[in-house]
Amino acid sequence: MKQNIETRYAASPREVKQMDTQGLRDEFLVEDLFTEDNVKLVYSHYDRYVIGGVSPVNKAISLETIDQLKSSYFLERRELGVINVGEAGSVSVDGQVYELGHKEALYIGKGNKEIIFSSKSSSNPALFYINSTPAHKTYPTKKIGLDDVEVVELGTPETSNARTIRKYIVNSVVDVCQLQMGMTTLKSGSVWNTMPAHVHDRRMEVYFYLDVPQDQAVSHFMGEPTETRHVWMANHQAIISPPWSIHSGAGTSSYTFIWGMAGENLDYGDMDVCAINELR
């Protein structure tokens, strides 16, 4: 089994200002997360965040360590969040099997050696979106189903930003060292996520777009609030947001995205909100 691995370095606002379309895409966009019977991993130097996709179709896939970690197994010094964006599947964690249905999540604590991903049916495979961060302590592995999440409603139809935020891996739901993950779904007719936009210099963030119809797209906005850039994104693509950058998007239809964060604190509400009419 191949693990397709990329490294992304951290870039400063000064460098990013000079980037053209392809430069921005090469630096921040994560494509091809799901290829049959493969693992794709992107190791980012922002908070040493790992973004990945695991797509077991005809066989089970084990998560192996990568050179970037210099560890004997992947979770030797890390924790892992998994959200299944495909059909039914399971994750075996040192022999304990967790069944994950569509949009169910699993938090896996540091120190677990053998992580094996499987689909229930090769004709309707699971798609496991994964995020991983360095961890200093072992917390118990926990499945987070749709009934376990914290739900927040934000926005209004009048401002085209009515959406539901589901917090899966946050410290009020599961004990974590630094990883946070959740899912935001736009209501029909609304297109703007994370508007008003914000930054949080204490945490980097990654957005992974899903439920984007094949002939539609999301224009994702990034950059300093007064120096924004956009990146056009398709279904099942992710984008890295540096801590100094806004992360917001407008779709040509409604859609869903998974956000994941790591850094200085676990305070979801620690955001510096940008006035909409001051964005440039």
Ligand SMILES: O=C(O)C(=O)C[C@H](O)C(=O)CO
């Ligand atoms: O639509 C939103 O607003 C979000 O989903 C915001 C993210 O959760 C986020 O950026 C958290 O920092």
Ligand SMILES: [Zn+2]
């Ligand atoms: Zn944010």
